[in-house]
Amino acid sequence: MVLALATIALPRLSTPPEITLRVVDRYTGQQISGAEIVLGDAVAKTDTDGSVALQSTAENSSVLIRSDGYDDISTTLPRDGAREWQVALRPAKLRGTLIDASSSRGISGAIVALTAPDGTEEITETDDLGNYAFSSVPQDAVVRFASGDHGVVEEEVGERTVIDIALRPTFVTGRVTDNTESPIANARITAGNGTAETFTSKDGSFRLTGSDSSDEVRISAPGFAEQTLSVSENRQVVAALEQEVIRAVYANLGVLGDPERWNRLLEIADTTEINAIVIDVKQDTIYYDTAVPFFREIDGMVTPVLDLKAILSELDAHGIYSIARMVVFKDPVVAQGRPDLAVRDEVTGGLWFDMNGAPWVNAFNEELWVANAELGAELGALGFDEIQYDYIRFPSDGDLSTADFGLDYSEAGRRAAITGAVALGSEYVRSSGAQFAIDLFPIIALLGDDQGIGQTLQDLTPLADYVCLMIYPSHFITGNIPVDGHPNDFPAETVTYTLEQSQEWVPGTMNKMRPWLQDFTYPLEGYSSYGPLEVRAQIDAAEAMGVSGWLLWNAAGEFEAEALTRE
Numbered sequence: 001m002v003l004a005l006a007t008i009a010l011p012r013l014s015t016p017p018e019i020t021l022r023v024v025d026r027y028t029g030q031q032i033s034g035a036e037i038v039l040g041d042a043v044a045k046t047d048t049d050g051s052v053a054l055q056s057t058a059e060n061s062s063v064l065i066r067s068d069g070y071d072d073i074s075t076t077l078p079r080d081g082a083r084e085w086q087v088a089l090r091p092a093k094l095r096g097t098l099i100d101a102s103s104s105r106g107i108s109g110a111i112v113a114l115t116a117p118d119g120t121e122e123i124t125e126t127d128d129l130g131n132y133a134f135s136s137v138p139q140d141a142v143v144r145f146a147s148g149d150h151g152v153v154e155e156e157v158g159e160r161t162v163i164d165i166a167l168r169p170t171f172v173t174g175r176v177t178d179n180t181e182s183p184i185a186n187a188r189i190t191a192g193n194g195t196a197e198t199f200t201s202k203d204g205s206f207r208l209t210g211s212d213s214s215d216e217v218r219i220s221a222p223g224f225a226e227q228t229l230s231v232s233e234n235r236q237v238v239a240a241l242e243q244e245v246i247r248a249v250y251a252n253l254g255v256l257g258d259p260e261r262w263n264r265l266l267e268i269a270d271t272t273e274i275n276a277i278v279i280d281v282k283q284d285t286i287y288y289d290t291a292v293p294f295f296r297e298i299d300g301m302v303t304p305v306l307d308l309k310a311i312l313s314e315l316d317a318h319g320i321y322s323i324a325r326m327v328v329f330k331d332p333v334v335a336q337g338r339p340d341l342a343v344r345d346e347v348t349g350g351l352w353f354d355m356n357g358a359p360w361v362n363a364f365n366e367e368l369w370v371a372n373a374e375l376g377a378e379l380g381a382l383g384f385d386e387i388q389y390d391y392i393r394f395p396s397d398g399d400l401s402t403a404d405f406g407l408d409y410s411e412a413g414r415r416a417a418i419t420g421a422v423a424l425g426s427e428y429v430r431s432s433g434a435q436f437a438i439d440l441f442p443i444i445a446l447l448g449d450d451q452g453i454g455q456t457l458q459d460l461t462p463l464a465d466y467v468c469l470m471i472y473p474s475h476f477i478t479g480n481i482p483v484d485g486h487p488n489d490f491p492a493e494t495v496t497y498t499l500e501q502s503q504e505w506v507p508g509t510m511n512k513m514r515p516w517l518q519d520f521t522y523p524l525e526g527y528s529s530y531g532p533l534e535v536r537a538q539i540d541a542a543e544a545m546g547v548s549g550w551l552l553w554n555a556a557g558e559f560e561a562e563a564l565t566r567e
Contacts, residue, residue: 019077019085022051023065026088027159035067035089069093069135069161095133096163098126098145102233106130107167110147114157117141148209172208172217174237176200184221184241188465192216192228194431220435222465223511223548246321246514246549247564248276253287255557256280256306265557269320272564276321278388278551279311281379283327292378294371298337312383323437323551324384328372328421330391335359341368343395346404354398363394363414363454364407369421373428380432387429388437388468392422393453396441400452411450418454419463426463437466439516445469445502446480461506466514468551471498471538474522474530488527491518491534492541499545510546517542519552519559535563 023035023046031050036043039054039061046052054063059079066072070089077085094114098107106129114122116138126132137157144154150167157163176187183204190197191211200206200221208217217237220226224241231237249268255261256279268274281287286295289304296302315322335342335351336359343360345352351359361368376387394414395403407413422438429436440455450456461467473494476487481497483490499513517538521529528534535552542550552559 019054019081019083020051021054021063021065021077022046022049022084022086023067024050024086024088025070026090027161029088032067032070032089035065035070038064038066065089090139091159091161092137093133093135093161094137094141094143094157094163095131095161096165098130098132098147098150099164099166100150101166101168102235107147107150110145110150113144113146114138115142115144151210169235170196170209170211170214172206172211172214172231172235172237174206174217174239176204176206176219176221176239176241178224179240179242181240184224187219187221187224187241188430190218190220190430192218194433197430218433220465221511226435244548245543246276246323246551247273248278248321248323248549248551249274249559250278250280250325250551250553250555250557252280252555252557253283253305256287256311261557265559266314266318266320268559268561268564269318272561272566274564275319276323276385276549276551277315278323278325279308279384281306281308281324281326282375283325284331285333286375290375290378292371292374294367295334295375298334301333301337308379308382316383321386322384323386323388324376324379325388325390325439326372326375326379327391328389328425329361329363329368329393330358330395331361331368332358334368335361341365344404344406345402347402352395352398352403354395356397360395362405363417363421364405366420369424372421373424376425376434376436377428377432380429380434384434386435386437386466387425388439389422389425390439392418392425392438393441393455394418396451396453411452414452414454415450415456415459418450419459422460422463430465435465436463437468437514438464439468439470442469442471442476442498442515443480445498445505448505457502457505461509461512464512466548467502467509467512468514468516469498469502470516470553471495472516472518472553473538474518474527486527488522491530492537495538495541496545499542499547511548513545513547514549514551515542515547516551516553519554519563520556530560532560532563535560539563 023032033046033048033050035046037052044052061077063077064074065087071092073087098110100107108126108128110126112124112132114134117140124132141157143157145165146152149169149171151170176184185200185202187200189206189208191214193214196208196211198206198208215231216228218228219239225244227239229237251265285301285303287306288308312322341361343352343362353359379387426436443451444455473491474488478486481487481494483493487494519535
């Protein structure tokens with residue numbers, strides 16, 4: 001029962017002075033009725049106007065003021081002091097409701113975390129109606145709301161005791177098919193603002209969560225043209241992807257620096273089935289003015305001879321898909337500038353050199369993984385459609401018996417290093433909006449182990465959008481391919497068998513396969529020449545296997561245009 005202006009009195013020889021104490025809410029100034037006042041062993045409560053009368057027999061009386069939902073206060077009332085006192089209690093409760101902004105329904109099961117300035121946390125969950133409550137809120141606390149379907153919101157509590165939050169759904173559901181309405185499994189779904197990613201299931205359906213209210217999604221799948229679609233009001237997307245077969249030629253620095261040779265490639269793309277060009281951007285040095293600090297700090301590493309913006313603009317004008325090729329671990333300038341990151345020679349104590357006299361950086365060093373991933377992301381941000389990692393491996397040519405890699409140079413160790421570098425590159429490149437491709441030795445498709453270089457299809461195929469096996473028949477040896485003679489004399493059979501074997505290690509991934517094909521004659525005696533017929537035989541064999549495209553390699557940038565279908 002509330003005591004109206006109750007009086008606590010202690011016996012004295014004279015009448016003790018009466019003190020009126022009024023208790024209010026610190027934030028609102030409103031009176032607090034029913035607050036308890038403890039003076040010694042006696043307890044009284046404030047009345048409806050928040051006041052209580054006290055009589056103190058001591059010169060200075062210690063008083064405890066408390067009320068449910070408020071911080072307690074202890075104070076001292078002097079006997080001969082003021083006759084009226086006001087005490088403001090700080091509210092210590094917080095409650096509220098988490099609401100779905102689109103349906104106005106409560107969001108159940110959301111995590112609500114209350115964090116004090118010292119970092120301590122109290123965590124609760126919203127109930128079936130979206131309600132939550134805390135009974136002891138520290139001053140200057142922060143409250144965070146997290147829902148898998150609605151993202152994360154953080155608020156300073158300040159002087160509030162009620163915080164209701166309406167969250168917009170951040171999940172998107174949908175289905176992805178091809179233009180025949182067949183479902184596409186493992187299509188990548190990315191929020192337009194890059195905050196979330198997921199993949200479709202076998203039936204083509206997906207649920208993208210945590211996308212921070214993105215109004216667009218980007219949908220890509222190997223072998224199909226990428227689409228960016230708006231999210232409907234009901235947070236659903238239905239996509240039908242068009243098949244896209246990439247057919248590319250290669251442009252090295254010599255071609256890129258020679259207008260006549262460059263225009264010849266553009267003419268081939270304009271008049272034949274070629275719809276893509278692979279552009280060299282990093283081989284020994286970086287050919288444009290990169291902003292990646294790691295490479296800029298190495299003398300001679302950045303040689304900005306290419307205007308990539310101009311090149312990309314010209315490719316766009318011709319409707320040509322752009323692929324940036326960057327060499328990763330065959331990096332002699334980096335090895336010389338940062339010998340601490342290089343493969344060492346355990347005999348000489350200096351750098352190790354391959355059979356061509358080139359030093360290599362050591363793929364075990366994660367600093368190299370990050371630098372190349374940053375370069376790949378930068379190239380994607382510049383506007384390349386695809387970034388291609390080449391020489392993503394340990395060295396294979398040279399006296400490896402003297403090579404000192406410093407760490408566990410076992411197959412497991414090598415595979416872990418290359419997989420780590422590829423995974424990081426994939427993450428960075430994809431975050432930039434570009435596709436991610438890797439160049440691999442074809443022998444790994446035939447034998448299944450890492451062949452001493454750290455590459456396997458089993459490890460790397462899941463991490464890339466496209467796998468570019470370098471299926472050059474001249475580079476196989478007799479016995480690699482089940483044909484009656486050297487594989488160089490059997491271009492179609494070599495391509496077919498290699499791709500067939502790739503599916504033994506990574507079944508169902510033919511749409512990720514985009515092989516490099518041979519458009520050159522191997523310059524050794526006894527090797528048959530390669531002309532339009534041999535090039536076309538490889539192309540037809542690759543396409544018959546259902547690849548998502550192919551790339552023609554000729555180090556001089558001279559291609560057999562007669563082998564190409566004219567358009």
